[in-house]
Amino acid sequence: MKKWIKNIVVFIIIAVLSLSLVSCSQKTQEKTSTNANSVKTEVKATFPLKITDFMGRQVTIKKEPKRIVSLSPSTTELIYAIGAGKNVVGVTNYDGYPPEVKSVAKVGGYEGPNIEAILAQKPDIVFASNLSGKDQMETLQKSGIPVVVLEAQNINQIYESIKILGEITGNVEKGNEIINTMKDKIKEINDKVKNLPKVNVFYVVDTNGNWTAGKGTFIDELITLAGGNNIASDANGWAQYSMEKLLQKNPDVIITSQHATNANNIKNMPGYKDTKAAKDGKIFIISNDDIVTKPSNRIVLGLEEIAKDLHPEAFK
Amino acid sequence: MSIVKVEDLHFSYGKIEVLRGINFDIDGFKMVGIIGANGCGKTTLLKNISGYLKPYRGNVYIAGKNVNSMNSREKARLIGYVPQDMYSDFEFSCSDIVMMGRTPYLRRFQKETENDLRIVRESMMLTDTWDLRDRYINELSGGQRQRVYIARALAQQPKILLLDEPVSHLDVKYQIDILSMLKQLTAKNILIFAVLHDINLSSQFCDVILLLDSGKIISKGTPDEVLTVENIKRAFSIDADVFKNPVSDTPYIILSKKRGEDQRVV
């Protein structure tokens, strides 16, 4: 009978080891985001241009690109915003803004670019994201097409993206203009609310599983700028949040997305219904998910909406 | 008094006819050997006698009652069945295995009684397995395992015991042990049907032999009556020399390929 005691000890050890592997992978995820903070651009108004992208890659762009493929919908938005939209020849199936992209050729899904479709467009530059597939990007790079990875995870990094895009597409002034407009608007909103008492907020990404936006997400940053306190900031990234903790922290306001399951009925759902937010009727649905999740210049609209939800008196 | 009577039994697996009219009547507690070449229908016959398989024509009567009109429990109290050795990965003690033989007497929620325990003990003593009662069945040798399965069948307190090749894969010692034990059981009013592979063993131990060929009985009776050169040739397609076994006073068969050449002794 002693045999089974030994056996159980063996798999408890193995189990502990495998669980620690899970926590290890969490740490490597955080590592890549800190690299992005050291993005540098060498300011050269002329080509060839050497830039370091968000993955720390050194990319040389020989001449101003005339045929741009964008594998990231948020980058596409920024390209159009700085005035280089006419040069866009390929986008993904998931691009939807601005409306002009409807007529642009589709070269793949968000995580799965179609190399043949990309090459068919004869691009002279490809803008990718972290999810674009390392091997495929290497293939493109090897065939002589520069691949630039932009992956902004906070507002400052959006500014960096705009700067890089401005330089690459020869729209430096327009880029700066957009950055300044954003900064001004954000300051304007923040000034209105920064001295008001902070409102406790919980963002419901989906009710099935109580998904929320924790620390490091745009939503988290926006809530803070909007004069709120994201009660889920003790979680990192997108996470399933403990219902118990939610009740204990008892948010004043709940914000959710139209795509959340039963978004209109959160006030009656078990768990949520016992929060102050539900009882006070302060549950808001964001008009458009894009403006709070996509790293583009429209993020300012998201900030404005959230700030109005949290501090309506300041915007009358 | 007829104990087992089989009348015009026809059975087929789907379109394949296996038993083509079996008739016999056993009227005493004897040891009956069923022999024949592989594929002649021995196992199928056994399963028809037990009522596990239903013939498309003909009947099986046990003590005058039609087997197929009995319900499961009734059959299980009358007929014990021991299949060819089955290896099991699961650990049951031998006494647990033999106690399973009491299933036809126990209701769903009923616990085993003193009587059941006594019968299990008797069955195990009869088969010389009482010493093995706390050992796990999958730790035993083939011979020991077989005796435990026989004990289980005996725990059913059957009138008829059906065994499918009970000794084919066992050592010679166990072959003799088990067949002797079975023979002795007839004295306790149990009718034994054993499908046997070895002609000489059947001759040595059986009171009655049923010789099967292609789904029919081509000979039935005592070993002397059945085990003739012609019958063996017909059933096994092989030549034989019939001698007398001095110990059992029954036929002793030596098989050969051709007369005078290539002697092959079984």
Next chain:
Amino acid sequence: MKVKRNIYFFISFVILIASLMFSASVGAVRIPLKDIIEIIFGSGSETNRMILIQLRFPRIIETAVVGMGLSVTGTFFQGLLRNPMADPYVLGISSGAAFGASIAIVLGVGLFGLQFMAFASALVTIYVVYMLSKKGPNVSMQTMLLAGIAISAFMSSIISLMMLLNHNEMSQIVFWTMGGFNLITWSQVFYTMPIIIIGCIALYTFSRDLNVIMTGEEIAEHLGIDTERVKKIILIVGSLITASSVSAGGIIGFVGLIVPHISRLIIGSDNRALVPFSGILGASFLVLADTLARIAMAPVEIPVGIITAAFGGPFFLYLLIKNKNREVK
């Protein structure tokens, strides 16, 4: 022998009670036992009362009940299929439930709809597997195993297709399949607990039959057991238990596989002792696993299926090696 068994049972009960008490006092919100008792008797903080009574108690109860259900069903399926690698999902229930859940998620029907569709879809799947395996009045367990694998593969590919076409819902579907109890409230307990408990008791009454069937279906027939009827009952009741469990907690793997094995090592193969022992051990195991899921990265919830897989994966390997050695021997 009997005395040893009773001691093991006693210990297993103690472990279960201890697990329940431990689980009640820890979580993203720590509520010490002292406070729990206060709350039960009427006083104590209002927030903690709400957390304990609306969220934690039903969750612990559901977890224990599902742990018991999966372990008992796993024990029966392993015996019925005469395969030590079997678990409650092996006949296609898990992919059937995932299929129903995926459709529910894509349609956005909300929690109750999701759970109902998972439940219904699981039952329909096993019915299909059963009908495919039937030959006249008989059903071969080995054929069911193969049919279950085939149907599972087919459904998995449809689920993948659905995920591809519904990019937004993909992560939700993936997380549902990993299993989790973070949304359990009293209504889930109300719907699933009666089915699972009654189901387990019903299965238990067939323990003796299962013992005999495990030594051979032919033998069982000859001993007077109506094996076809018993097989059907075990399949139906086992499926109901599993479908209920899956509707509440998603697909929680390895509980139905490991717990019967560990139990068998301690208490032996006789199902009359093994079944209840598995049930008690399974309840404790899942309660503790879910507790870990709640506290390991609090306030973030880890899907409990990951925890059970962390223990189950190595164990499964161990089983394979053990079986391999036996064959070589």
